[in-house]
Amino acid sequence: MVHTQSMSLTELHLALLLPGPRHGYEVKKEHDAWFPDAKPLAFGQVYATLGRLVRDGLAEVVETRTEGGPERTVYAVTDAGRQRLEEWLTEPAPPAGTGPEDIVRKTVVALRAARGEGAARQVVLRQRTAHLRRMRELQGLDGADTDVALHLARRHAVLHLDADLRWLDEAVDSLSRPANAPATPPDAPPAGAPELGPLEETR
Amino acid sequence: MNAPAVELVGVSHSYARTPALQHVSLSVVPGEVVAVTGPSGCGKSTLLHVAAGLLRPQEGRASLLGQDLHHLDETARAVLRRREVGIVLQYGQLVPDLPLLDNVALPLLLDGGDLAQSRTAAQEALERVGLQDAAQAVPAEVSGGQAQRAAVARALITSPRVLFADEPVASLDPAGARQVLGLLMSAARLGGAALVLVTHDNTVAALADREVRLRTGSIEHEAVLR
Known part of the structure; x- marks a missing residue:
């Protein structure tokens, strides 16, 4: 919505x-x-x-x-x-993001109301699914190819959901890591992982 | 309920002593799009390699179209992949010295296809992805988006029943990404292929019917999105 x-x-x-x-x-x-x-x-x-x-x-x-x-x-x-x-x-509209939204409030409440990280993680994972479902709906709607106003309104909604999803991903990471553990390192093939050459994918 | 086109049962695999997959089970039915997501290093690409029969897992079972990959030798697995499976990787992995036409024709040629017929089919496949005028260009002469579309044309030329895509649009601009995703989604939605889409991009994951999220080699969360 x-x-x-x-x-x-x-x-x-x-x-x-x-x-x-x-x-x-x-x-x-x-x-x-x-x-x-x-x-x-x-x-x-x-x-x-x-x-x-x-x-x-x-x-x-x-x-x-x-x-x-x-x-x-x-x-x-x-x-x-x-x-x-x-x-x-x-007059430009005030930039968003100046206060906590519901997804933040729910996560903080789950953490602070003595429910613990496991409960907060479940809150965040359920929210991810709800956000992905809404994003899927929006991306599947017709009409935005020919109507630039509708396209822009819809992209705004999708990109806002994406921003929320990035925060939710970070939240899951934080709630899944042992205390003081570093964040996941940048992607790198693990030692011993097979390298795909140009031809191998077609063999 | 359709029989799974892709099936992993209790798959575990380690690189040296580092576990990459731990007791992962997954099935994908024909026409279904499954997004495999998760943080870097969580095992997404290893899962794809195992599911595509490119990597034999140390534990568990992987099947493609009802065939247990453990019971097929390398030649039989290669034939199965060549005829029934399309794979698209982040950077296309085209053969640098071959024109796009021959890159796209490769799966047919490797399967013993006639050169002229294979090239005709490749030209038609290039037309379907809007690259008919770039058939004689080598990969270095086209944009990243065009190269990736050629890679998709190559993956789709055998009308595969299973498609694996590993970050297929991560190196593309939004317009190029839309085109490539459109081609892959059509193969699943209209062509009935099972599509396994490894991605870190939530806007791509949201196109799927189901999300399977990995963490440290295990399935952390699974959700139906449709």
Whole structure:
């Protein structure tokens, strides 16, 4: 699941209104199309955010449509909303990694809550599997070959999972080593290991 | 349940006094992709060598396509590998002096194939990996990615039922890696080959159906990923 929750909901909704006036259902649908791997936006979240945008003068209600169904309020972005979005795009996002995430918290809790290294190792190994499964899902999804935005969003998710997996690999190594033992040395063929010549692989 | 294409039962092997594999059992069925992972020096490559019949383990049993490798002499094992097994290594291991066309034709020629027919098949194999225009180049004249694709073409030319790949994309850029992995995965997913993929790269391991993680020569963890 790609999480868009950390992205400012305010600016995300402003961006979704930018192509033209929309009601809440259209905003939700557009969000889910932009971020197909993400958790779908909840209707309650959409309407609460649109209400805040209107309150803060960043969006306005331009009409109420019925269209044979329930009454729908149509929102449009204001000049102040456009400016806010522009400022947000100009400002780099804070780099991630400034606090412990759940995978770190769980490992630390397993270690510190008197469960020991064996329990922590199991936590880490289970997490590795969960991460690999999610990475497999993401890498197997279609559509990213022709849609550069989707490709970039998906690669971001995959590379973040990869970064987590590297940490998890280090964690397994640390939890599997006797205290004070050095880290695994760089790869080198063990003495006596067979060397494959150019032809041998075909024989 | 399909019979295993690759099977190791209680395999142990040491180099001098250093244990490389300890009581490892593993089976891979046709069409299955298994990633073998683990830290450097954990026994991944030794496992591949044993499974491919390139190394006779000191203990345990290794079978390929139902044939116990212990009961085959070196010639019989070589014939089995040549006809039914494709192997791709990190740096391709092409013959430096031969053009790509003849490198790819080698498995057929070593099996007594006709030169013209083998070259025709090799040209077709090179076309499948997008190297039809580099057939007459020697390995030093092409990029690492192209050489690796030629190595994959050579591994696939006999339509092997078993594929072993040892860090096949570790020396490639992302685009080259995608191409090579695509070819190997197609051989398993569409061609039904059993694929054993040794890798330290988690994005590669995540393509597999199953991960087998080694540590100090033993299986530390095994997980179904699909």
